Amino acid sequence: MFELDFRSRKAIYLQLVDKLKQLIIKDVLKDDEKLPSVRELAHQLTINPNTIQKAYRELESQGYIYSVKGKGSFVHPSKKLENVEELKKVREQLKKLLAEAIYLGMTAEEIESLINEVEGGEKYD
Amino acid sequence: MFELDFRSRKAIYLQLVDKLKQLIIKDVLKDDEKLPSVRELAHQLTINPNTIQKAYRELESQGYIYSVKGKGSFVHPSKKLENVEELKKVREQLKKLLAEAIYLGMTAEEIESLINEVEGGEKYD
DNA sequence: TATCTGTATTAACATGTGTAGTACAGTATT
DNA sequence: AATACTGTACTACACATGTTAATACAGATA
Known part of the structure; x- marks a missing residue:
């Protein structure tokens, strides 16, 4: 899905926030599209699930995604000017x-x- | 000279870099103007001289100021397009x-x- | 000489980041 | 009902970074 720079001084979860935000903005990830699960993405990127969750939580607080327990995390439809x-x-x-x-x-x-x-x-x- | 947010998650020295860069960009600090000394600014802001030095070092590496041992730190003239x-x-x-x-x-x-x-x-x- | 300047080094401490393991609750499938 | 998936929460530990503190050295200036 994308690459991370582990040597970077920028925190991994913030790199993740940035990358996912870009994908959403550029409409690569469509409205209400399901994101990889916390554990699945953690496995793909060989990083800890907690780190993914931290990124998802940040994206949710910024209004870019929403999460539903038991179902997954999804792209928040971009009703413009709402945020x-x-x-x-x-x-x-x-x-x-x-x-x-x-x-x-x-x-x-x-x-x-x-x-x-x-x-x-x-x-x- | 300016205020810092000690509660912020952003490092103090990075806040300093940002503020000083703004002053230079907006021409509040003129070409070759002397910045406050490391110790003086540290005293004014009641933070450690090392933190000021870290900010100055960063600004120097980005080309916004230059420092001369024994004299002080100064605004680097902005020959545009050079950096x-x-x-x-x-x-x-x-x-x-x-x-x-x-x-x-x-x-x-x-x-x-x-x-x-x-x-x-x-x-x- | 005395005092200012930048710079360097070391130690100690706090905070933030990342990993690891475990657990719980909601959803979906069978 | 059982199983396996989802998000979420929590503790503990290791590590890096940020900040303070104290000290020291070298160049500039009066």
Whole structure:
């Protein structure tokens, strides 16, 4: 499903959160699609189930997935604009990052072409 | 100079890196301006000098400041486009964040107005 | 010389991350 | 009812990272 960097200083469960979020955003994982079970994904990635659960819990708290005891974890349908807190956080992060990008020399045109590239979300890297 | 959140899960030295980077980007700290000394800033913020040094070291490795033994630490003049590695990192981060923002409901127009807001860097929050 | 600067090293402690094992509760299948 | 799957919770341990503390050294400055 994806690869992890065990040498990275970034925590494994946060790498997982990031990767899964990307898959959801890019619509590789569809609305209400079932994610691998905690134990199954742990086995696939040869890491501990607790670590998977930690990532799933984080994704759930951010509104990207929902979990049902006994059934599994699923992609939360993206009724846009519903997750207001996340949106506020992302807007602040974006503001900072845009300022940094411009400081480092990116032009507004470059950034706008990045937006176009990303818009629609049908790019799978 | 600024405030820190000691309850935050984010490391203090990383908060420092972030805050100082913002001040440099927004031109509050001018080219070659002297930063507070390691010990002085540590005293002001009532944290350990080692933590300040760790932040300064990180900022230096990212090209935002330079340090001279016996003299102090100073803002690195921002010859734009020179720090290619940082720019690449920021571009990748930006791409991810833009995708996330759009997923959460932000429009291209909103993002472009954010760019205009940030461009020039004369906003001090 | 005295005092400022950055830098380095060591030890101690707290916190966060990851693993391991176990357990419980809800769901589905047979 | 039995079995096997699901998420969830908990304890314990090991390890890495973050932070403090104390000390020391070297370069700059007055």
